Amino acid sequence: MPVFTYREAIRHALAEELERDANVVIMGEEVAQFNGAYKVTEGLLAKFGDKRVVDTPITEAGFIGAGIGASMLGVRPVMELMFWSFYSVAFDQILNNAANVRYMSGGQISCPIVIRGPANGGTNVGATHSHTPENVLANHPGVKVVVPSTAADAKGLLKSAIRDNDPVFFLENTLLYGEKGEVPEGEHIVPLGVADIKRTGKDLTIVTYGRSVLHSLKAAEILEKEHGASVEIVDLRTIRPLDIDTVLKSVAKTHRVLIVEEQKPFASVGTQLSYMIQREAFDELDAPIHRLATVDAPAIYSPPVEVEQLPNAQRVLKAALEVLA
Amino acid sequence: MTKTSSATAAKKPAASAKAADFGQAPVNAKLTAAQKIELYRTMVRIRRFEERSLRSYQAKKIGGFLHLYIGQEAVATGCCSLMGANDHVITAYRDHGHAIAVGMDTRALMAENYGKVTGCSKGKGGSMHYFAPDKNYWGGHGIVGGQIPLGAGLAYGIKYKGLKGAAMAFMGDGAVNQGAVHEAYNLAALWQLPAVFIIENNGYSMGTSQARSSAGQLAKRAEGYDMAWGQCNGHDLYEVRATVDEHLRMAREQCKPSILEIDTYRYRGHSVADPDNTYRTKEEIEEYRRTKDPIQVFQNLLVAERVLTEDLIAEIDTAARTEADAAADFAEASPFPTVEDIQKDVYWEADNPSERKSQGRLFFD
Numbered sequence: 096m097p098v099f100t101y102r103e104a105i106r107h108a109l110a111e112e113l114e115r116d117a118n119v120v121i122m123g124e125e126v127a128q129f130n131g132a133y134k135v136t137e138g139l140l141a142k143f144g145d146k147r148v149v150d151t152p153i154t155e156a157g158f159i160g161a162g163i164g165a166s167m168l169g170v171r172p173v174m175e176l177m178f179w180s181f182y183s184v185a186f187d188q189i190l191n192n193a194a195n196v197r198y199m200s201g202g203q204i205s206c207p208i209v210i211r212g213p214a215n216g217g218t219n220v221g222a223t224h225s226h227t228p229e230n231v232l233a234n235h236p237g238v239k240v241v242v243p244s245t246a247a248d249a250k251g252l253l254k255s256a257i258r259d260n261d262p263v264f265f266l267e268n269t270l271l272y273g274e275k276g277e278v279p280e281g282e283h284i285v286p287l288g289v290a291d292i293k294r295t296g297k298d299l300t301i302v303t304y305g306r307s308v309l310h311s312l313k314a315a316e317i318l319e320k321e322h323g324a325s326v327e328i329v330d331l332r333t334i335r336p337l338d339i340d341t342v343l344k345s346v347a348k349t350h351r352v353l354i355v356e357e358q359k360p361f362a363s364v365g366t367q368l369s370y371m372i373q374r375e376a377f378d379e380l381d382a383p384i385h386r387l388a389t390v391d392a393p394a395i396y397s398p399p400v401e402v403e404q405l406p407n408a409q410r411v412l413k414a415a416l417e418v419l420a
Numbered sequence: 421m422t423k424t425s426s427a428t429a430a431k432k433p434a435a436s437a438k439a440a441d442f443g444q445a446p447v448n449a450k451l452t453a454a455q456k457i458e459l460y461r462t463m464v465r466i467r468r469f470e471e472r473s474l475r476s477y478q479a480k481k482i483g484g485f486l487h488l489y490i491g492q493e494a495v496a497t498g499c500c501s502l503m504g505a506n507d508h509v510i511t512a513y514r515d516h517g518h519a520i521a522v523g524m525d526t527r528a529l530m531a532e533n534y535g536k537v538t539g540c541s542k543g544k545g546g547s548m549h550y551f552a553p554d555k556n557y558w559g560g561h562g563i564v565g566g567q568i569p570l571g572a573g574l575a576y577g578i579k580y581k582g583l584k585g586a587a588m589a590f591m592g593d594g595a596v597n598q599g600a601v602h603e604a605y606n607l608a609a610l611w612q613l614p615a616v617f618i619i620e621n622n623g624y625s626m627g628t629s630q631a632r633s634s635a636g637q638l639a640k641r642a643e644g645y646d647m648a649w650g651q652c653n654g655h656d657l658y659e660v661r662a663t664v665d666e667h668l669r670m671a672r673e674q675c676k677p678s679i680l681e682i683d684t685y686r687y688r689g690h691s692v693a694d695p696d697n698t699y700r701t702k703e704e705i706e707e708y709r710r711t712k713d714p715i716q717v718f719q720n721l722l723v724a725e726r727v728l729t730e731d732l733i734a735e736i737d738t739a740a741r742t743e744a745d746a747a748a749d750f751a752e753a754s755p756f757p758t759v760e761d762i763q764k765d766v767y768w769e770a771d772n773p774s775e776r777k778s779q780g781r782l783f784f785d
């Protein structure tokens with residue numbers, strides 16, 4: 096199988112969908128002439144021209160709102176937020192307009208928009224640039240939320256997102272852009288709402304998504320080698336729709352759960368998962384559900400300290416040992 | 421110059437020809453030689469600090485983004501030199517120049533860049549998020565345009581407290597298109613707040629030229645809000661001071677807000693990570709360096725005025741380099757915050773437990 100970076104995989108998905116559907120338009124700050132702040136859209140302007148790949152001023156509420164409006168007429172905008180952190184500037188457009196228009200119109204209007212960009216900490220850009228809003232977004236019925244961890248998933252999920260008829264928010268990670276992985280050749284589609292077992296095991300289920308999958312895989316290796324523990328890793332891939340069945344199946348096998356998420360803990364994705372697991376699989380649990388999240392404070396700048404604020408392999412290992420004890 | 425009419429402001433001819441006139445403006449004419457030397461010194465200190473920061477960034481001592489102010493020194497230096505006790509400043513992430521101009525200690529600034537606990541924000545904010553309320557300096561803000569309503573709020577606070585002062589709210593040419601900026605303009609005009617909205621127009625927002633990002637003339641948008649506006653050359657410190665002084669007076673004395681667009685230029689990429697090779701030519705940068713460098717322009721003026729001598733120029737430069745190196749040494753030698761520090765400075769009550777009034781859990785790990 097060919098190997099591509101996560102960045103390239105996203106770019107390929109964008110290019111293929113631009114090719115396939117004349118209604119697909121890419122829009123965002125620096126996406127065209129500058130080739131993207133993180134070079135995800137590199138080369139797309141040259142290939143598809145400035146009708147399909149559009150630079151916008153720094154005006155998130157304006158251009159995201161315009162994208163939502165265009166999507167109501169059947170245009171399929173794929174909007175780049177240079178950082179998901181800037182979604183707050185367009186909060187009203189995203190969560191009042193995109194999320195509600197279908198409902199408030201009694202199902203008459205659809206909003207097939209995709210908003211994508213990086214949402215992560217770990218690059219020392221401080222509190223204003225390090226938000227991970229998947230929980231906030233997923234709190235709004237009407238929207239879909241995707242957080243891919245590998246190149247193949249990123250490509251397959253983005254293609255599904257672009258073809259979806261509802262607003263899909265696609266959260267990438269600047270620290271994953273350079274990560275390489277095998278990507279199936281030809282048309283590669285991953286449906287939204289299907290979790291993926293990234294490692295099989297029998298002693299502990301780690302439910303996770305995004306870059307935390309990588310930390311969890313590293314910790315699982317150490318657990319296997321040094322502690323003889325066999326860990327199963329469930330990568331949610333999509334936060335909403337949520338593949339709770341795959342999670343419950345794994346819990347029924349291992350009876351122990353650790354949730355790992357790059358999220359502030361209060362009302363996080365893990366909070367929702369914990370509720371569902373205890374509600375639907377209480378009798379399967381041999382230990383309380385445990386969770387490893389970001390240390391509960393705004394993102395600190397200081398580089399070595401930020402590493403400790405976020406989930407990392409060592410912190411996952413420590414938390415896993417607590418659940419296994 | 422301040423305009424309230426709909427006449428379009430012609431761009432003023434840059435540099436020396438007119439510069440002498442601005443030197444005669446009252447606010448400049450009253451400067452002593454020593455004060456002029458200090459203004460010059462501030463610009464040199466900013467530049468050397470930025471160059472030192474760049475080296476530290478390249479040596480991986482600084483993380484995240486680093487937005488350098490090199491080329492724009494006359495703007496922050498000129499504006500902040502006019503601040504009185506009740507005048508306040510707020511700016512975006514390109515904040516080092518303003519910080520030095522209001523008198524913050526460069527050691528604390530460099531330590532902040534390094535993420536050290538001795539930094540001006542204890543290593544929590546980083547290069548984009550400097551703060552010094554004791555110097556009337558309210559940051560250092562990372563979200564483009566987000567600081568401008570705060571600037572209007574500072575002006576509101578000044579007026580509310582019955583003080584005679586003004587708030588200078590700085591933004592870039594790319595920030596003017598944010599909705600929050602326009603909401604702030606309207607509030608300031610509607611409530612007649614003593615605010616001066618200063619657009620540091622360096623021609624580009626990241627890789628996008630002004631022509632590709634903004635319809636119409638930036639400061640002229642003031643007319644839609646019945647606000648006064650002006651435009652000036654930011655390469656000449658005298659011109660900056662003469663013009664900003666008018667705007668500040670209007671704010672302090674008549675409680676009238678205004679927008680001032682100051683033409684300037686950044687020599688470096690948007691941030692240190694910007695390869696800076698897609699959206700402008702090397703010749704353009706060279707041309708600015710050669711003909712409009714704010715330090716050189718002011719140096720020429722002060723040499724002509726016999727305020728600066730070759731020896732003094734060299735001495736100021738050496739002192740600025742020494743200061744920047746000392747700041748880097750201080751930053752290097754300082755400790756990082758601890759993991760326990762992550763959850764300090766989040767809530768007032770958590771930091772002052774003996775005075776806590778609320779109950780219940782504040783943190784959720």
Ligand SMILES: Cc1ncc(C[n+]2csc(CCOP(=O)(O)OP(=O)(O)O)c2C)c(N)n1
Binds near residue numbers: 124564
């Ligand atoms: C809301 C928001 N959108 C986008 C960004 C990313 N960004 C940071 S600076 C910048 C360019 C701003 O240019 P300008 O206002 O001209 O200021 P300059 O950098 O030239 O000082 C962009 C797009 C951001 N920080 N915040």
Ligand SMILES: [Mg+2]
Binds near residue numbers: 593621626
């Ligand atoms: Mg600019």
